[in-house]
Amino acid sequence: xxxxxxxxxxxxxxxxxxxxxxxxxxxxxxxxxxxxxxxxxxxxxxxxxxxxxxxxxxxxxxxxxxxxxxxxxxxxxxxxxxxxxxxxxxxxxxxxxxxxxxxxxxxxxxxxxxxxxxxxxxxxxxxxxxxxxxxxxxxxxxxxxxxxxxxxxxxxxxxxxxxxxxxxxxxxxxxxxxxxxxxxxxxxxxxxxxxxxxxxxxxxxxxxxxxxxxxxxxxxxxxxxxxxxxxxxxxxxxxxxxxxxxxxxxxxxxxxxxxxxxxxxxxxxxxxxxxxxxxxxxxxxxxxxxxxxxxxxxxxxxxxxxxxxxxxxxxxxxxxxxxxxxxxxxxxxxxxxxxxxxxxxxxxxxxxxxxxx
Amino acid sequence: xxxxxxxxxxxxxxxxxxxxxxxxxxxxxxxxxxxxxxxxxxxxxxxxxxxxxxxxxxxxxxxxxxxxxxxxxxxxxxxxxxxxxxxxxxxxxxxxxxxxxxxxxxxxxxxxxxxxxxxxxxxxxxxxxxxxxxxxxxxxxxxxxxxxxxxxxxxxxxxxxxxxxxxxxxxxxxxxxxxxxxxxxxxxxxxxxxxxxxxxxxxxxxxxxxxxxxxxxxxxxxxxxxxxxxxxxxxxxxxxxxxxxxxxxxxxxxxxxxxxxxxxxxxxxxxxxxxxxxxxxxxxxxxxxxxxxxxxxxxxxxxxxxx
Numbered sequence: 035x036x037x038x039x040x041x042x043x044x045x046x047x048x049x050x051x052x053x054x055x056x057x058x059x060x061x062x063x064x065x066x067x068x069x070x071x072x073x074x075x076x077x078x079x080x081x082x083x084x085x086x087x088x089x090x091x092x093x094x095x096x097x098x099x100x101x102x103x104x105x106x107x108x109x110x111x112x113x114x115x116x117x118x119x120x121x122x123x124x125x126x127x128x129x130x131x132x133x134x135x136x137x138x139x140x141x142x143x144x145x146x147x148x149x150x151x152x153x154x155x156x157x158x159x160x161x162x163x164x165x166x167x168x169x170x171x172x173x174x175x176x177x178x179x180x181x182x183x184x185x186x187x188x189x190x191x192x193x194x195x196x197x198x199x200x201x202x203x204x205x206x207x208x209x210x211x212x213x214x215x216x217x218x219x220x221x222x223x224x225x226x227x228x229x230x231x232x233x234x235x236x237x238x239x240x241x242x243x244x245x246x247x248x249x250x251x252x253x254x255x256x257x258x259x260x261x262x263x264x265x266x267x268x269x270x271x272x273x274x275x276x277x278x279x280x281x282x283x284x285x286x287x288x289x290x291x292x293x294x295x296x297x298x299x300x301x302x303x304x305x306x307x308x309x310x311x312x313x314x315x316x317x318x319x320x321x322x323x324x325x326x327x328x329x330x331x332x333x334x335x336x337x338x339x340x341x342x343x344x345x346x347x348x349x350x351x352x353x354x355x356x357x358x359x360x361x362x363x364x365x366x367x368x369x370x371x372x373x374x375x376x377x378x379x380x381x382x383x384x385x386x387x388x389x390x391x
Numbered sequence: 392x393x394x395x396x397x398x399x400x401x402x403x404x405x406x407x408x409x410x411x412x413x414x415x416x417x418x419x420x421x422x423x424x425x426x427x428x429x430x431x432x433x434x435x436x437x438x439x440x441x442x443x444x445x446x447x448x449x450x451x452x453x454x455x456x457x458x459x460x461x462x463x464x465x466x467x468x469x470x471x472x473x474x475x476x477x478x479x480x481x482x483x484x485x486x487x488x489x490x491x492x493x494x495x496x497x498x499x500x501x502x503x504x505x506x507x508x509x510x511x512x513x514x515x516x517x518x519x520x521x522x523x524x525x526x527x528x529x530x531x532x533x534x535x536x537x538x539x540x541x542x543x544x545x546x547x548x549x550x551x552x553x554x555x556x557x558x559x560x561x562x563x564x565x566x567x568x569x570x571x572x573x574x575x576x577x578x579x580x581x582x583x584x585x586x587x588x589x590x591x592x593x594x595x596x597x598x599x600x601x602x603x604x605x606x607x608x609x610x611x612x613x614x615x616x617x618x619x620x621x622x623x624x625x626x627x628x629x630x631x632x633x634x635x636x637x638x639x640x641x642x643x644x645x646x647x648x649x650x651x652x653x654x655x656x657x658x659x660x661x662x663x664x665x666x667x668x669x670x671x672x673x674x675x676x677x678x679x680x681x682x683x684x685x686x687x688x689x690x691x692x693x694x695x696x697x698x
Contacts, residue, residue, distance in 0.1 A: 225406050230674045232637045233655070237414055237667060240659035241421035322534055329536040329641060330656055342534070349540045349645070353548050363537035371532035
């Protein structure tokens with residue numbers, strides 16, 4: 035319904051502030067939220083923004099942000115994600131500075147080479163030294179969980195970026211070129227969809243098993259990233275299909291912009307909303323996959339640890355030292371839970387009309 | 392409809408060949424060999440091993456022979472580690488275990504998920520809605536390999552109600568914990584999908600018509616709303632089956648069940664090439680056929696869809 039409104043042609047021309055027409059929405063067909071008068075008024079700092087279409091973007095983002103803040107569960111998710119991320123990044127250093135315990139610190143004292151319950155000292159009395167207890171080697175579980183968080187979050191984020199790169203390029207290319215190419219490319223996606231890709235990832239990780247723990251993590255990034263782009267490709271393609279016949283693309287074509295440039299500079303930025311939503315939802319999926327692979331012994335290898343590998347170690351001592359499973363497991367579940375709520379909230383905020391799932 | 396089915400079946404065959412080729416390629420491209428773990432082998436013995444398994448032939452001949460045996464005889468060869476056992480026999484023995492767990496888990500998930508989702512959709516934004524959706528999100532976020540041991544901890548090691556592991560045939564108490572563990576995630580997904588689908592349908596015109604012609608509320612829901620509202624659930628069945636396969640791998644590991652997943656992990660670790668290829672292709676075939684069935688069911692449920 036907004037398609038008939040004028041758009042800034044080509045983002046390489048700097049629009050004259052006074053002549054800036056009311057920009058077209060950057061998001062989706064039939065979305066009326068941008069036409070609200072309060073956003074149509076462009077204020078000074080918005081005009082300072084170079085590209086015409088980001089003016090609509092700013093208002094969209096501001097509006098979405100406001101709606102996100104109204105969603106209590108999403109705010110909860112955002113706060114937990116922030117806390118967990120910060121704690122994973124800084125926690126191990128803080129623990130080391132305050133207590134001298136490092137995540138890999140194994141006590142030399144034989145009496146301490148055992149798993150103590152949470153909040154218990156070596157003598158069995160209450161103590162703050164190990165809030166989550168220790169593992170079999172007497173290593174502090176809190177420090178290990180925080181360090182494991184670094185790896186888990188890193189795998190989640192980097193693999194999502196890999197899948198973003200592949201999915202967006204693939205989907206945008208298919209959607210923009212259309213016709214037979216599109217048909218062929220999406221048919222390939224359909225076929226890949228029905229494959230047990232995680233099974234193939236297991237084979238890949240098992241036979242290419244890296245000698246170093248670091249190498250295995252890098253293999254994980256690539257393996258998980260290269261199998262989780264399918265949905266992203268479909269979403270981006272759908273968006274591109276609806277965007278490519280709009281005037282700003284025609285204008286870009288008319289001014290002689292090359293096809294790759296049209297796709298990546300003009301169309302892809304306009305699909306940002308759904309891409310962000312889906313990327314946020316991909317992170318917990320990938321983290322879950324990493325944990326699954328670590329559980330089977332194909333994922334993160336010692337001396338590195340992730341929540342998945344820590345929980346797996348805990349399973350082996352389930353009957354005697356349940357805290358070794360409970361703390362990493364619950365931390366992971368809480369983080370995934372928060373990411374999912376944040377993603378759901380973002381979807382509702384950025385796209386109030388399709389409250390699906 | 393028939394032409395659609397035939398077309399889909401025709402795509403299935405090259406897809407399976409692609410799967411086999413990818414798997415074969417991965418196993419072959421990787422450094423090392425399946426016998427490399429057997430310490431230092433004298434060159435003469437190594438030569439014999441290579442001859443026995445046809446590894447001395449050029450790669451295209453080995454590949455061609457693998458494909459030919461599968462296509463012509465549906466024969467995946469003999470396992471390299473479980474000596475003397477054919478891959479078909481191993482699959483035939485382990486499949487019933489995995490299938491039992493998988494099917495029971497899916498049925499349980501369907502039952503609980505649809506009921507929870509419908510209740511949530513019928514009382515949108517109520518306490519009940521929020522509670523069930525938060526619970527569903529929790530189900531999505533707890534990895535099954537954490538959920539399983541926690542259930543074992545509670546029901547087996549603390550309360551002593553249920554056996555913690557092992558396979559004991561189908562109607563036995565050993566099945567309960569694995570099935571619950573496996574179904575948790577799908578329950579949650581199905582509840583969410585049902586809620587979304589039902590919310591959409593309950594707003595539609597034909598529901599208003601059904602109410603207007605004086606049907607009772609339960610009839611409106613069961614006869615009309617559920618049929619449309621369950622479409623997202625039906626279309627989720629395809630991906631669900633794929634995840635169910637990966638889920639059974641985990642559950643079989645936790646509960647020490649002699650299912651296909653356990654054999655698959657062992658085969659991957661052992662680089663037992665025929666067994667890896669056999670299980671992967673079997674899973675791919677099963678999934679593709681199930682997806683076809685799902686599409687047919689979808690067309691039956693949604694009269695707007697015509698192939």
